[in-house]
Amino acid sequence: MCDECGCGLTTVHGHTHAHAHDHTHAHHGGTTPHTHDDERVIEVRQSILSRNDRLAERNRGMFMAHGITAVNLMSSPGTGKTAWLERTLQESLDGRVAVVTGDLATENDAARLQAVGVKAVQVTTGTTCHLDAHMLHHALEQLPLAELDWLFIENVGNLVCPASFDLGEQLRVVMLSVTEGEDKPLKYPVIFQVADAVLITKVDLAEAVEFDWERAHAAIRQVAPRAHIIECSAKTGAGYDEWRHWLDHSGGTTSVSS
C-alpha cells in the first residue's frame, strides 16, 4: 500500500529522497491531485541527552579544576541516603565537604545535614523525578568550590529516572535497604548497572525482616558484576570503615581525612 496517502498502490513515492523534487500523483486519475514537494529525510543521529551530557561535562570540568570528588547517591525513597550521609559527615571528612540534595519538595534534608555542620544546598525539583546536570550546575554556584574536596549529591529518591542523567560525578553509589527485598536489583537493572558501589543499608534490621544475604548478593552481582558491595547501618555504624576505605581508593582525587 502507498505509505503516503493509503491509495492502495504499491508504488513507493520518493519520501526517502535526500534531494528536493516535485511531482503530482497521476494514479488517482486526477480526482485527488496533490503534490509531494520537497520530502526528505534529515539525518540527525544525536543523543537526546546531549544537552544534559554537555552540561555534565562542564560540571566534571569544574570538579577536576577544584580537585573535588563528586559522589552521586541514588536509591528509592526511604533507603537512608540522608541518614548515611549524616553518619559519613559526622564521622570524618574534615569540613571540606558539601552536599547537594534533591527532593520534589521541602528543605528538610538540607536542614538535617546543615545540623551536623555541613554545607548543604537543597534543590527542590517540583515535579521532576531526578536531578539533572543543569540543576546541579546551579546548585554548585551556591557552594565555595575552592574549599571543597568532596561533594555528595543526594539524588531524588527514585530507582528509575536518575540512572539516565549524567551529572558529571566521578562515583555512582546505589543504595538498597534490607527492608526493600533482595530482588530489587533485578527489578531495576538500569540503575544498578551504572553503580560503582552498591550499599545494602539498615543491616541492623536484617534479622527482623529475614533478609536473604545470598539472594541479595547474587542479584547485585547479576546486574552489576563490577560494583563494590558494602553492608552498612547508619544506626550502628556498621560498614562505615569499609565505605571510607572505598571512597579513598576509588578514583577520588583527594583522600578522606579523619
Added chain:
Amino acid sequence: MHEVGLAQETLDLAVATATQQQAREIRCLRIEVGQLSGVVVEALRFALETLAAGTMAAAATMEIEEIVARAYCVACGEAFDAMAQAYRCPQCGAICPDLVQGRELRLVSVEVI
C-alpha cells in the same frame, strides 16, 4: 516519569533541525531507545504525541526502535544478549558487563517537507 522531559528535548532537537533545513512540516521522527536507557517506549511515545500538538511535528509519526542490550566478551570476541544471559558469556561463562549497545537514546532522523 522523565519521559516528558526527554520528549521535549527530542522535539526541540527535531524542530531546530527541520527549521534549519527550511522545512515546513515534520512528517516522521525516527528514534532509537536502548533496552537499558531507562526509558519506557510507550511513555515516550505518549509524551511526544502530546507535546507535538501545535508544533510543526503535530502530524508526525513517531517511529521508535528498541535496541536490545548486548554485552561483549573480549575473550571470545562475541556479543550476546546481556539481559537474557545475565551478562554471562554463553561461550566461556565469564561475566562481561561491558555493553556494545542498549543504552541508546537517540534521534536518528527526521522526515520533513
